[in-house]
Amino acid sequence: MSDFALVDPRGWEYDLHSVYSAYLGYFQVHNIAWYDRSWGHLFSTFEEFLSFSWPAITVTDVWTGKAHIVTRLTSIGAFLKMIKTRFGETLPQAPNIQQVTPFETTTRHLRTVSDYSTYKKMYSTLPAAVLSALKIRVRAGEPKAIQELWAGKDKTFLAIDFEWSERNEKSCLEWGYAAVRCAHLDAAGQWPPVPDANYRKGHYIVGEYVDKVVNKHCPTHPWQYSFGDSQVCPKAKLPQIIQGIISSLSSPDSETVANTLVLVAHGISGDLSRMEEMKIRLPHNMLIVDTASFERSLFAAGHRGTMLDPHLSTPGNPKGRASGSTLSLENLLRSLPAPAPAEGQPPNPAALLPQPVGPGLFPTMGAMCPGVLMHNSGNDAFMCLYGLQLLLEPNGTQAPAPKKLARPVSWSAPVALTPMGYMPTGNSGLVADFGAMALHGRQRSHSPGPTNLGVPASPSRGTMGRPGNSRRSSGVPMGDGVRRG
Incomplete structure (x- = not known):
């Protein structure tokens, strides 16, 4: 987590864990046997899903006051493009991804999350983010x-x-x-x-x-x-x-x-x-x-x-x-x-x-x-x-x-x-x-x-x-x- 840059929080509104959860729900609703697909290993666990190397920041929601680790829509698009390029299959954007409106207006630290340990470190900072925003x-x-x-x-x-x-x-x-x-x-x-x-x-x-x-x-x-x-x-x-x-x-x-x-x-x-x-x-x-x-x-x-x-x-x-x-x-x-x-x-x-x-x-x-x-x-x-x-x-x-x-x-x-x-x-x-x-x-x-x-x-x-x-x-x-x- 030492390599970071400062980014404007506008546009960072998709909860990262919710992206993974929304796709599993999408597969269930449409009877897609994702576990038999060539790209299925990317959804086998949340840790495998993070191996894509997701850019993420921490923000608090302007209404609920809760903190989230969020990514951008362009990053989701890059993930889907990677699946199409590497495995030759097209996935749509999953519905019901949790969106938040960032309360913060100042620049935030950008992290690259590629494994679960990095995600856990970011997750441990969420209570401090909630208190600061409150x-x-x-x-x-x-x-x-x-x-x-x-x-x-x-x-x-x-x-x-x-x-x-x-x-x-x-x-x-x-x-x-x-x-x-x-x-x-x-x-x-x-x-x-x-x-x-x-x-x-x-x-x-x-x-x-x-x-x-x-x-x-x-x-x-x-x-x-x-x-x-x-x-x-x-x-x-x-x-x-x-x-x-x-x-x-x-x-x-x-x-x-x-x-x-x-x-x-x-x-x-x-x-x-x-x-x-x-x-x-x-x-x-x-x-x-x-x-x-x-x-x-x-x-x-x-x-x-x-x-x-x-x-x-x-x-x-x-x-x-x-x-x-x-x-x-x-x-x-x-x-x-x-x-x-x-x-x-x-x-x-x-x-x-x-x-x-x-x-x-x-x-x-x-x-x-x-x-x-x-x-x-x-x-x-x-x-x-x-x-x-x-x-x-x-x-x-x-x-x-x-x-x-x-x-x-x-x-x-x-x-x-x-x-x-x-x-x-x-x-x-x-x-x-x-x-x-x-x-x-x-x-x-x-x-x-x-x-x-x-x-x-x-x-x-x-x-x-x-x-x-x-x-x-x-x-x-x-x-x-x-x-x-």
């Missing part, structure tokens, strides 16, 4: 590949999010994660996952920057984590924390088998770059899901219906969403229908809060939880995993009930029904809402603090010697408990 398909957001991952119920999906300083991209302000261990839940008879009970989650704030570094263009909200307690950690320890969480959820690295851990984020390229800078080691066999790419692929395939473009639409002039456009995480959630509360469960108190409608946002809340501020890394990671679950399994998924609610921006702009849905007709409430935002506590945090909304306020943000530290958890909220009944 990683590309999942990263590109291919709906079928991602849906099969979720339907297998044997993976752990880990959603992550970073918040970085706008002035210095090397300064990490926050990190949050949410994970669901599907195999653990399925074995316990709990499916689909319940976000509140089954998501393992956490939120870390870097102590050196908290209340000191403030983003202006995209303000962060470090103290507004809605699904648990935040933890303040030293900057130097954050990579160790992230590495430990990834290691606790992943399986061993392998060249042939996909990792049980699937990494999830919305616009994940930036997160991967940051983890590389922090020297965090990721398993090479880990699959990566970008919810932005996944949703975009679903929309391009027609699975999400007609939508407004939240950025191009204006009052009285709605614009349809163009194929290839990308939604922000909040708009993705707003575009999904809100799940109904579980049977026997009271409505989520957050749903009673005013629903914001503003420029650049879909005019309905959809599955977005009122009272949950985005650009808090813990909230973003939790809602990213929740959004992925809604895209994959909307039926039976329950809406989360935030433990702590931030003061919502009550955009008072009226909305009007248009042919493409509800659209805001003004933004008069925007200035008033921002002017009314109050800071909580000692005014040291630059993020809006909670106010009395008739729901429990978040605990005091004191950590590391600050007042109010007695109510803050000292451990990571582990989650993924199994809800019974």
Whole structure:
């Protein structure tokens, strides 16, 4: 197998073993006593069939994802021509040869298979080819590949999010994660996952920057984590924390088998770059899901219906969403229908809060939880995993009930029904809402603090010697408990 060249995979679509199998079937159907013919020894075994010296490459099928050793139609024609020239008999092309459509578009290594040992060596590389193609398909957001991952119920999906300083991209302000261990839940008879009970989650704030570094263009909200307690950690320890969480959820690295851990984020390229800078080691066999790419692929395939473009639409002039456009995480959630509360469960108190409608946002809340501020890394990671679950399994998924609610921006702009849905007709409430935002506590945090909304306020943000530290958890909220009944 050392003598090889690079070839374009286009046109390489006939499974080599299927060529042999198809001819044996053809002989049987037409009562041809191939074993009595002068050329019959070429079909006595697959190894004899390979003695012709077949050019072959390995590819994966674009639909099934399975790997194959394939040859070209011209090579089959050359084989038939050889029989006619050497033995004086004409054989037609056999029907029912398995054809595949190569997923790969880059050049492949060409091998010449003339014996069974060479074929076995090529065959042993097929699992690695499947894994390599699967990683590309999942990263590109291919709906079928991602849906099969979720339907297998044997993976752990880990959603992550970073918040970085706008002035210095090397300064990490926050990190949050949410994970669901599907195999653990399925074995316990709990499916689909319940976000509140089954998501393992956490939120870390870097102590050196908290209340000191403030983003202006995209303000962060470090103290507004809605699904648990935040933890303040030293900057130097954050990579160790992230590495430990990834290691606790992943399986061993392998060249042939996909990792049980699937990494999830919305616009994940930036997160991967940051983890590389922090020297965090990721398993090479880990699959990566970008919810932005996944949703975009679903929309391009027609699975999400007609939508407004939240950025191009204006009052009285709605614009349809163009194929290839990308939604922000909040708009993705707003575009999904809100799940109904579980049977026997009271409505989520957050749903009673005013629903914001503003420029650049879909005019309905959809599955977005009122009272949950985005650009808090813990909230973003939790809602990213929740959004992925809604895209994959909307039926039976329950809406989360935030433990702590931030003061919502009550955009008072009226909305009007248009042919493409509800659209805001003004933004008069925007200035008033921002002017009314109050800071909580000692005014040291630059993020809006909670106010009395008739729901429990978040605990005091004191950590590391600050007042109010007695109510803050000292451990990571582990989650993924199994809800019974």
